[in-house]
Amino acid sequence: MVRLRVEFTTEPFDLDEAPAHAVVAREVIQSAELDAVDVGPFGNTAEGGADEVLTAVDALLRRSLAAGATRVSLQVNVIGEGEK
Helix, strand or coil, X not given: CCEEEEEEEEECCCCCCCCHHHHHHHXXXXXXXXXXXEECCCCEEEEEEHHXXXXXXXXXXXXXXXXXXXXXXXXXXXXXXXXX
């Protein structure tokens, strides 16, 4: 089974309060059926099976853009079993 790791950020940034698009993006990732999720103020990472990650990325893009994101930066990597 192919496993993927996605790292993403949404913009514009607001250091005082998490903007709606950032909250939505985190909710999408945290509610997805992924194995490992790490959310932080400057970047977020999640891992899982290819289908689950790609489904989550689709929802992440659609919902965060609808919530006001002007830019979504993401990187998707294929990872091997046991790789962290």
